[in-house]
Amino acid sequence: MKPHKIIVILLALMLAAIIFVPIVSASDDLSKESAIKNAETAYQKEIILAAFGRVPSEKLPYTDLRKIDSDPWYSSLRAVNSESDKELQKYYYPNGPMIGKGIDMKGSIVVMINKDWVVNQSVLKEIYEKISEQGRQKGIENIPCRFISMGLMETQATRTEQIRPVIGGTKVHMAGYYSTLGFVATDSSGNRGIVATGHMGSIGSSVYQPDPTVSGAFIGYKTTLGNTYSDSSWTQLTSGVTSNPKVYESASAYKTFNYWDDNPSGLTLYMSGVESGLTTGSTVYQANVWNDHYGKYIQNQWYATYSSATGDSGAPVYEKYSTGETVLVGIHVGRSNGTGYAIFSPVQGIRRDLNWITPLTG
Known part of the structure; x- marks a missing residue:
């Protein structure tokens, strides 16, 4: 190779190095400056x-x-x-x-x-x-x-994992099937328990959260069944199992039930189920509903437009007030075949069937 060609190549390489180095340094400085600004902004939000x-x-x-x-x-x-x-x-x-x-x-x-x-x-x-x-x-x-x-730290588990304290909107298992935990409540003696669907398992069935394959998942026995004004069940929590008046919406969002109401008010409905996750809809009307599991009509159930799927039975149904409060109004029980309407039992019916349990609020 001729000498003048070597000189040209060397000059080109040196020029490339001169151009390249400042670009990297500027990028590093910009990245650091952005990180500092982001940290400052985050701190100011506290x-x-x-x-x-x-x-x-x-x-x-x-x-x-x-x-x-x-x-x-x-x-x-x-x-x-x-x-x-x-x-x-x-x-x-x-x-x-x-x-x-x-x-x-x-x-x-x-x-x-x-x-x-x-x-x-x-x-x-x-x-x-x-x-x-x-x-x-x-x-x-x-x-x-x-x-x-x-705020206190909340573990970011999925709704199908073991979550303690137990809360609504998470997976429960009984008699070989899974469904969704509705909400935590207290009975007339002050004992805490959970409300879930009534059409899975029977009186005396072991209840697990999330399922029997997980160590420490047993939370109690199904003791009371509701099938007149609701499709619901009561399980008193066994000793050592903690609970909170919350509902799982996502891995980073647990909402506290601030109040409960006997029936929906007409605001947007929220349903938080194991299969469908968080869905929304509107209340349509109230009517008696034929329930194949019990072979009879369940009185005064509500029809709604939120989406749902198998595994969502028992899921909490609730409203959110414009003032920020979350209000429990019932639990999901099923769907109207072929019409797309969801059906839920109101808190009023659940309480009548389960010896006037009181939903836990916070």
Whole structure:
């Protein structure tokens, strides 16, 4: 190859390298800047209940998390965070409002307060004083501390997995078949139990959530059957099985039943079943319905337009008020063959059949 050709090739390679390197660096800087902005935006969405102390002026509003381990300030914060825990045990959930404590990317101690707790500023000050005392012992005056409102963690399981506490809209199994858990309730003696479909299993059947192949899935025995004003059943929860007045809508969304009503009000209906997931529709009309399983008419059932499938029997049916409340109105029992209408038993009928159980609300 001739010398001048070699020189041309080398110059071309050098030019490519010069152009290529700045592009990568600019991309990295842009990515880092975007990450910082996203972190700032996410932090601002948190509800700050109170802030004490001050962040040292030399600290940036956002700290690169990859550098925390070698940062003297964060080492001090971690020490204070760990030592102060010994003095704060009585404030932790379930006996107190704290559900977590740590450090944030702004160079502060952060205390997470249960969002369902009624804020008491004097209690927040008590907590800060104990943190501040540990700070002074480590040579930090006016240690920065933020109190933020946070919700308790909810596991993001699928509705066909074991979920504890047990909630509505999840898989239950009895007598070799599966269906959907309707809702949690209490009987006249205050015992908690679940309401599910009546047309699966019989009195005395073992009930599992989600099914008998899972360790610890047994939740009780079917003890009461409703087949006059509803297609429902009652299972008192066995000792040690916890429950909540919630309904599974998705892996990241559990809604709390705030109220229950005897019958639907005419608002949009929601049905949350094991097979269909979350579906919506409208109430159409009320009528007595022939039930092949019992060989008789079930009185005063409601027809609706939400979609459903086999396996959804027992699923909670509910409404959502414009003010944000979720209101239980019944459980899904089946479909009208060939017409596309869903059928559900109202809370009023369920309560009459199951010895006036009371749906649990929160």
